[in-house]
Amino acid sequence: MRDRKARDDLYERAAEAWGEDAQLTKAAEEFAELAAVVNRAQNGQADHMDIIEELVDARLMLEQLEFQLDDATVGLAFDQAVADLEDRLEVHGDAE
Numbered sequence: 001m002r003d004r005k006a007r008d009d010l011y012e013r014a015a016e017a018w019g020e021d022a023q024l025t026k027a028a029e030e031f032a033e034l035a036a037v038v039n040r041a042q043n044g045q046a047d048h049m050d051i052i053e054e055l056v057d058a059r060l061m062l063e064q065l066e067f068q069l070d071d072a073t074v075g076l077a078f079d080q081a082v083a084d085l086e087d088r089l090e091v092h093g094d095a096e
């Protein structure tokens, strides 16, 4: 996997090449494709590899959105969301 700096440089080039509006449109498209393939899998019309293919497309766009939106802020909000999930599941990090 590329290091963080190399990926950030790549995402910067993508934003410059296509523009933020086009990137948002592409992200929405890939997220919709992931949702669609997950639905097809529930009906037996898509398999594990179909999901992985769309998940990778969506993840690539998700990472680019994070880069555009200031991923430090996204990181803090994500950490809070994980903490909220831990609270809901009553995970407290202490070994039993």
Ligand SMILES: [Mg+2]
Pocket: 030, 033, 053, 054, 057, 058
């Ligand atoms: Mg796709």
